[in-house]
Amino acid sequence: MRIGIPKETQREEKRVALAPAGVDALVKSGHSVFIQTGAGYNSHFLDEEYRKSGADIVYTADEVYQRSEMIVKIAPLTEEEVDMMQDEQIVFSFLHLAVGKKNIIEKLLQKKITAIAYELIEKNDQFPVQQSMSEIAGQLVIQIAEKYLGSDIPNSRGILLGGITGVAPAAVVILGAGIVGFNAARSAYARGAHVIVLDKDLRRLRRIETNISKNVTTVAANPFTIARGVKFADVFIGAVQIKAEKAPNIVTEEMVKTMKEGAVLIDVSIDQGGCIETSRPTTISEPVFELHNVLHYCVPNMPALVSRTASYGLTNASLEYVMEIADNGLSNALLADTGLAKGVCTYNGYCSNETIAESFNLEYRRLHVFSTN
Numbered sequence: 001m002r003i004g005i006p007k008e009t010q011r012e013e014k015r016v017a018l019a020p021a022g023v024d025a026l027v028k029s030g031h032s033v034f035i036q037t038g039a040g041y042n043s044h045f046l047d048e049e050y051r052k053s054g055a056d057i058v059y060t061a062d063e064v065y066q067r068s069e070m071i072v073k074i075a076p077l078t079e080e081e082v083d084m085m086q087d088e089q090i091v092f093s094f095l096h097l098a099v100g101k102k103n104i105i106e107k108l109l110q111k112k113i114t115a116i117a118y119e120l121i122e123k124n125d126q127f128p129v130q131q132s133m134s135e136i137a138g139q140l141v142i143q144i145a146e147k148y149l150g151s152d153i154p155n156s157r158g159i160l161l162g163g164i165t166g167v168a169p170a171a172v173v174i175l176g177a178g179i180v181g182f183n184a185a186r187s188a189y190a191r192g193a194h195v196i197v198l199d200k201d202l203r204r205l206r207r208i209e210t211n212i213s214k215n216v217t218t219v220a221a222n223p224f225t226i227a228r229g230v231k232f233a234d235v236f237i238g239a240v241q242i243k244a245e246k247a248p249n250i251v252t253e254e255m256v257k258t259m260k261e262g263a264v265l266i267d268v269s270i271d272q273g274g275c276i277e278t279s280r281p282t283t284i285s286e287p288v289f290e291l292h293n294v295l296h297y298c299v300p301n302m303p304a305l306v307s308r309t310a311s312y313g314l315t316n317a318s319l320e321y322v323m324e325i326a327d328n329g330l331s332n333a334l335l336a337d338t339g340l341a342k343g344v345c346t347y348n349g350y351c352s353n354e355t356i357a358e359s360f361n362l363e364y365r366r367l368h369v370f371s372t373n
Contacts, residue, residue, distance in 0.1 A: 001326040002032045004068025006061045007039040010075035012284040014042035014307035015314065017072040017092070018322075020053040022315040027054030031326045036064050043307040065089075072322055074314065075301065076100055077115075082107045090114045090330060092322060094133075097345055097353075098246050099273045102360045105346065109362075112349045114330060118314075120243065120353070121321060121343035127243075131179050132317040136303040136310055138183025138239070141266050142191060144302075145172065145235040148264045148288065148295050155290060157234055157262040162192025169193045173229040175221065175250065175275065176239035177204035180268050184237055186212050198229055226250060231258040238267045240275040245355055251276040253292075261293040271300040331369045341367055 003026060005017050016039050018026075023033045033055040037047055047057050058064055065071065065084040071091045073081075082104055085091065088111070095117040097105055108115050118129040142161070149170060151158040163169030172188040174181045177199035188195045189212055197208050198221040205218035219225050230236055230251055236259070240247050247269040256265065256278045267279040274280070278291050279298045284305060288297050303310040321340050324333040334341040344352050350365040351357040357364035 002034065002067060002069045003322065003326060004064040004071050005033065005035040005039055005055075006064045006071065006073055006081070007036040008073065008075050009061070009078060009081065010301065012304065013075045013301055014304045015074050015301075015310045016040040016043050016045060016307075017074050017311075017314065018319070019043075019311050019315040020045055020049040020055075021312075022319045022322075023050055023055045024053040025319060026323065026326060029323065029327060032056065034058050034064050034067050036061055040311070043311040045308075045311070070322070070325065072318075077104055077108075079104060079107075082111075082113075085111060085113055087111045088113065090116065090325065092116050092118065092318065094118045094130075094271075095345060096271055097356050098359050099271075105351070105356070105360060105362070108346045109349050109351065113346060114344060114348075115346040116321075116340070116343045117345050118318060118343065120345070122339040129314065129317040129321075132313040133303045133310065134179035135183050136306060136313060137268050138180040139187050140302055140305060141180070141184050141237050141268060142172070142187040142193075144266060144287075144297055145170075145188075145237075145264050146191070148297065149234065153295070155262050155293065156295065157260065157264075159234060161188070161235075170234040171196065171232055172235045172237070173233035174198070174237045174239060175226060175229070176237075176241070176269075177201065177208055177218075178239060178241060180239035180241075181237070182208060182211075184239065185216055188235075189213055189216055193235075196229060196232070198225055227255050227258070230255040231260075233263060234260060235264045235266070238265075238269050238275040238279075240269045241272065243355070246273040246359070247275045249275065249277040253277045256294055257292045259292070259294045262295065264295050264297065266297045268302070270298040274298065334367070334369045341369075 035055045073093045076096050146161045161170045172193045173196045196217040198219045200221045267274045267276045269275040282298045351362045352367040354364045
């Protein structure tokens with residue numbers, strides 16, 4: 001199969017879809033890989049490394065799209081990228097179609113493109129590709145929180161995350177005990193913060209206590225406890241995710257108004273629309289804004305801050321799925337792996353994800369494929 005890796009066009013997206021090791025595995029399995037020159041530069045992977053791995057270096061994104069049967073990328077598709085795609089191509093990416101533009105999904109349907117969302121691929125009741133980025137985001141949020149609590153940031157709290165003898169640590173309140181929340185709680189606790197985690201799922205809260213510490217405070221999430229947590233927090237982390245849906249605004253603007261002056265609010269759910277009413281997407285170069293005396297950090301592609309680690313992590317998690325399709329063909333791969341099939345959002349001109357179809361008032365059809373053997 002001919003596989004293409006374009007250079008990401010989203011502002012300040014520094015990751016690349018496959019590291020040279022992933023390309024090497026595909027080439028050794030008999031496939032052709034076309035990668036746009038400079039695609040790995042911001043992750044410190046040079047064109048020469050890809051060339052040594054067997055890739056063909058091409059010089060425009062248009063050439064990548066024209067020569068490839070399957071496109072492997074990272075950021076959600078732009079209108080320009082969809083326009084470059086060929087009829088009946090396959091695309092792997094973080095799609096987040098539920099918070100995207102309707103005309104993008106309409107073009108995917110018109111071109112009969114098979115669009116597979118990394119964030120929806122399942123394995124053993126987990127989301128393995130999404131999880132790789134969530135682990136990174138969970139650790140990064142605490143580094144970010146430490147930075148914006150410091151006195152070198154205008155209007156900040158000016159406090160040390162872990163406190164010192166005789167001086168209380170910062171209160172880190174985390175809404176959501178999934179992969180992001182778990183890693184954030186572990187990192188914050190290791191730094192000596194006072195950590196409080198809220199979630200509706202008691203099993204997840206037990207996992208926090210069992211695997212981190214009983215000293216992490218776990219609280220059943222409801223409007224009353226969330227409002228109290230927001231008010232108490234020096235750092236509030238929103239880590240809410242609902243499969244294939246826009247994140248709900250669980251934290252209201254009125255709650256944000258009650259926060260301490262200079263508190264830090266980090267909305268990790270912003271790539272799905274955000275779980276905090278006052279959030280709006282920011283960028284790596286301009287990551288924060290101040291509203292109601294609260295610093296808001298809302299960068300959708302946070303793992304791009306550690307692009308090399310993130311590119312390796314994504315390669316490790318996604319390569320087996322790319323390889324399944326390349327080795328066995330699309331239909332056979334989807335029939336053999338129901339978890340991969342759950343990631344398919346558009347197929348053969350129809351929307352195969354019911355939630356996304358309802359969001360855009362599109363016709364929904366169950367994914368139905370036939371073996372090509």
